[in-house]
Amino acid sequence: MxxxxxxxxxxxxxxxxxxxxxxxxxxxxxxxxxxxxxxxxxxxxxxxxxxxxxxxxxxxxxxxxxxxxxxxxxxxxxxxxxxxxxxxxxxxxxxxxxxxxxxxxxxxxxxxxxxxxxxxxxxxxxxxxxxxxxxxxxxxNEREYTEKYFSECIMSDASFAVTPSVASQSYTVIQKGKCEGEIIGGNLCTLNLLQGTPYMPEIENRVLFLEDDNIMGDYFLCEFDRNLQSLLQISGADTIRGIVFGRFDESCKMTEDIVKAIVKDKVSPDIPIVFGVDFGHVFPMFSFPIGGRVRLSVNNSIDLKIIEH
Known part of the structure; x- marks a missing residue:
């Protein structure tokens, strides 16, 4: 709806x-x-x-x-x-x-x-x-970018492609592949609070959009690693179709190599995963629909399109 x-x-x-x-x-x-x-x-x-x-x-x-x-x-x-x-x-x-x-x-x-x-x-x-x-x-901070995607997502019915902001410069390929599916996610540690409750959305066949904020200081990477593992241990998580990671604050010290190490052995190597997309506790940010649909194609380039919102 x-x-x-x-x-x-x-x-x-x-x-x-x-x-x-x-x-x-x-x-x-x-x-x-x-x-x-x-x-x-x-x-x-x-x-x-x-x-x-x-x-x-x-x-x-x-x-x-x-x-x-x-x-x-x-x-x-x-x-x-x-x-x-x-x-x-x-x-x-x-x-x-x-x-x-x-x-x-x-x-x-x-x-x-x-x-x-x-x-x-x-x-x-x-x-x-x-x-x-x-x-x-x-x-x-680049409020025109935030405004553009707020308008495209919430004031228009048309599908829209998501491209990097100046702050992001480019998105990073973690795993190649293609998928389409419904979106769930947001702030990872908050989403995990819903596990085991009637308020957790179904994870089967979904595309996960995930980010987090550094409230753990030097332990952030360890905390993010285990929070992601917890989410991916939910029944049905083995059917997720893709993961889109947001852009992290510099204090998080999240890098391409660290993301690859975190997802290794947690998910299928055949699903597309990208990192550094403009959402999270950073500015600017793009808007996306929880329960809407995304089409993601990751090869040498990244094509990210919100198709139902």
């Missing part, structure tokens, strides 16, 4: 399913708000998005109420997280998935919002969007 695309003058409701809006720096907030207003959108804010507690978040009830209100409001066409955080998975058992299914609309964010995006897709079949949250739109 693909929601109606976003148009200028549509209402975007900003919510805080993880950390509070108060975590967004004032200058970043102003930059992002101005950006969306200049694009013609009507930007509104959920009543509890500025509530904050000792975890820099708000109560489960406040966050759930804001999501329900946004989906029930017929004037709201897109629901956008204000920022990521650490506890979006807390709210998953309390959401009214029938309400969400009956009122399909764009839901977007990334990082900790990975939990919400994949859970909503798993429980309702609604395609969600791994795309900028409000705070991400406030950063100026």
């Amino acid at each position: 693909i929601p109606q695309k976003l148009n200028p003058e549509d209402e975007i409701r900003i919510i805080a399913p993880s950390s509070s809006l108060t975590r967004v720096r004032p200058d970043i907030y102003e930059s992002a708000f101005t950006f969306l207003k200049d694009k013609g959108f009507n930007v509104t804010f959920s009543k509890n998005c500025r509530e904050t507690n000792m975890f820099l978040s708000s109560s489960i009830r406040s966050r759930v109420d804001d999501i329900h209100e946004a989906f029930a409001d017929k004037n709201v066409k897109a629901v956008m997280a204000c920022i990521g955080g650490f506890n979006a998975n807390e709210i998953l058992p309390y959401l009214d998935y029938e309400l969400i299914r009956a009122n399909p609309k764009i839901l977007c964010g990334y990082s900790d919002i990975t939990a919400l995006l994949n859970a909503v897709y798993a429980k309702t079949g609604l395609v969600t969007y791994h795309a900028p949250h409000l705070a991400a739109l406030g950063f100026l």
Whole structure:
């Protein structure tokens, strides 16, 4: 189920399913708000998005109420997280998935919002969007690139090819091959929180889009390695059709050789794998659909196209 695309003058409701809006720096907030207003959108804010507690978040009830209100409001066409955080998975058992299914609309964010995006897709079949949250739109790093793919993914029905940003320069071939399939993924360590719950989407025959942030310091590579191994031990993971790794912050020290070492013996050597694609905790970023479809061809060059979104 693909929601109606976003148009200028549509209402975007900003919510805080993880950390509070108060975590967004004032200058970043102003930059992002101005950006969306200049694009013609009507930007509104959920009543509890500025509530904050000792975890820099708000109560489960406040966050759930804001999501329900946004989906029930017929004037709201897109629901956008204000920022990521650490506890979006807390709210998953309390959401009214029938309400969400009956009122399909764009839901977007990334990082900790990975939990919400994949859970909503798993429980309702609604395609969600791994795309900028409000705070991400406030950063100026190649914002034209971020804007281009936000528009192509969320404001247009047409398929679109993904090409490297200036920051990325080029994508890296890890394994050659071709595939087509539905996308699941996002932030790896957050996606793994859904394992063994009703909120984990099916992994069989999917194409994985995976990234992670360096919160482990010198142990990041070890942590990423075992998190990927955990995901690939899920029943049905042996049928995945391809893997697209995002672009990692320099502090992660992720390289082509390290990625090849990490995936060795974990997946079939016959599936396509690419590394350094513009999504993750980096700017700029491209938007992609959780539950949408991708076509990936990896040989001496890389052809990555989002074909249903």
